[in-house]
Amino acid sequence: MPKIIIKWRDILLLCIGFILGTISSNWSYFTFSKEISISDIFTAVLGGYLGLYIAGKLTSQTSSERLEKDLMIQELTPLSISLSRLYPIFEANAVSMTDAIQLFKLAGQAFSHVSTLATMCDGKQKVTNLADSLLTESRTLNNMVTNNNINANAVIQIPLNQLPLVKTKLKNLRENTIRLIIAINRN
Amino acid sequence: MENFIKVATDFSMYPGARYKTDGKFSGEEFFEKILVVKFEYALTSGEKLTIDLDGTCGYATSFLSEAFYKLGLKFGAAKVWDNLIIISLEEPYLIDEIKEYIFDAENNN
Numbered sequence: 001m002p003k004i005i006i007k008w009r010d011i012l013l014l015c016i017g018f019i020l021g022t023i024s025s026n027w028s029y030f031t032f033s034k035e036i037s038i039s040d041i042f043t044a045v046l047g048g049y050l051g052l053y054i055a056g057k058l059t060s061q062t063s064s065e066r067l068e069k070d071l072m073i074q075e076l077t078p079l080s081i082s083l084s085r086l087y088p089i090f091e092a093n094a095v096s097m098t099d100a101i102q103l104f105k106l107a108g109q110a111f112s113h114v115s116t117l118a119t120m121c122d123g124k125q126k127v128t129n130l131a132d133s134l135l136t137e138s139r140t141l142n143n144m145v146t147n148n149n150i151n152a153n154a155v156i157q158i159p160l161n162q163l164p165l166v167k168t169k170l171k172n173l174r175e176n177t178i179r180l181i182i183a184i185n186r187n
Numbered sequence: 188m189e190n191f192i193k194v195a196t197d198f199s200m201y202p203g204a205r206y207k208t209d210g211k212f213s214g215e216e217f218f219e220k221i222l223v224v225k226f227e228y229a230l231t232s233g234e235k236l237t238i239d240l241d242g243t244c245g246y247a248t249s250f251l252s253e254a255f256y257k258l259g260l261k262f263g264a265a266k267v268w269d270n271l272i273i274i275s276l277e278e279p280y281l282i283d284e285i286k287e288y289i290f291d292a293e294n295n296n
Contacts, residue, residue: 097204097247105245108278139280146247150204 068121072114072184076177079110083174090145090170093163096154097146104142107173111135114180124187130180137176141169190234192225195242205249214253222254223261229270230262240275251281252288259292 082103089095115131118124144166148156158166194202198221199212206215222238229236240246259267267289275281 098201098244101202101245101247105278108280112279135280139284143248146204147249147252148204149206149249150209154203154210156204 068117068124069184072117072127073181075110075113075117076181076184079106080174080177080181082106083170083177087170087174091167093158093160094155095145095158097150097156098154100142100145100156104138104146107138108135108142111138114184118184124184127180127183127187130176130183134173134176134180137169137173141166141173144169190225190229190232191237191239192221193239193242195239197221200243202243202246202250204247205253209249214247214250215257217250218254218257222258226258226262226267226270230266235270235272237272237274240273240281241277245278246281248284251285252291255285255288256292259289264290264293 086095086099086103089099111131111134115128115135118127118131144162145156145158148158150156192198194217198217201212202214202217203210203212205213207213226236255267268286273282273285
């Protein structure tokens with residue numbers, strides 16, 4: 001049998017509904033005046049105008065912020081896909097030099113673009129800081145991976161004693177890229 | 188001869204790893220065939236050498252460190268840095284990394 005959960009909000013809405021229903025069932029509670037004062041008309045017009053103005057401003061601000069967020073997220077989406085695609089290949093220590101340098105170029109460009117965009121937009125200091133730290137992380141990892149020799153199949157020879165650290169750093173980079181996307185959405 | 192190198196067109200769209208034994212388009216090959224020749228010409232002509240890094244699929248650390256470390260080692264870091272203009276709009280952070288490789292040569296010497 002499905003469990004029914006009753007929240008305080010539901011009880012409150014029920015009470016308000018009951019009170020409104022009781023009042024509206026007896027119209028004698030309400031009185032209608034046949035006089036209209038100029039100040040009331042002025043207040044009503046001003047109130048209506050302010051309501052529309054504030055709603056318009058809020059909508060415009062919300063859509064502008066959404067656009068900024070979408071621009072930043074668009075920079076990170078291809079990187080997130082590449083990191084997921086290449087992670088198992090890195091785990092198998094079988095990544096080619098071409099794949100690795102393309103990945104780190106993509107990462108470097110994405111993080112530095114996001115950092116620049118976040119600096120241009122107000123109130124996004126947290127995103128700027130996160131993108132800057134990810135840029136440093138990706139350059140460190142690039143140095144660890146692409147500073148090695150390659151074999152005859154153009155596969156990078158990452159020393160076995162360095163491999164666990166490379167994997168950990170790559171996993172962190174992958175997770176932190178998703179954290180950055182979440183931070184962009186929340187800020 | 189122009190005092191200008193565009194890596195993507197003058198060398199390769201796909202720069203490789205460190206040594207010639209690592210395969211085609213290595214840092215060692217770039218240093219020997221292009222960088223050292225153009226840099227010597229730049230010094231003789233009294234004009235700075237401009238290197239445009241944009242347009243390739245990216246750079247391995249081993250490629251950049253091999254080419255620029257050797258340049259710093261051969262001519263001296265300060266002389267190299269004073270006579271280079273590096274363009275990297277796609278990956279601006281590469282300029283600082285290259286500077287490190289050039290000056291590493293002096294520090295390790």
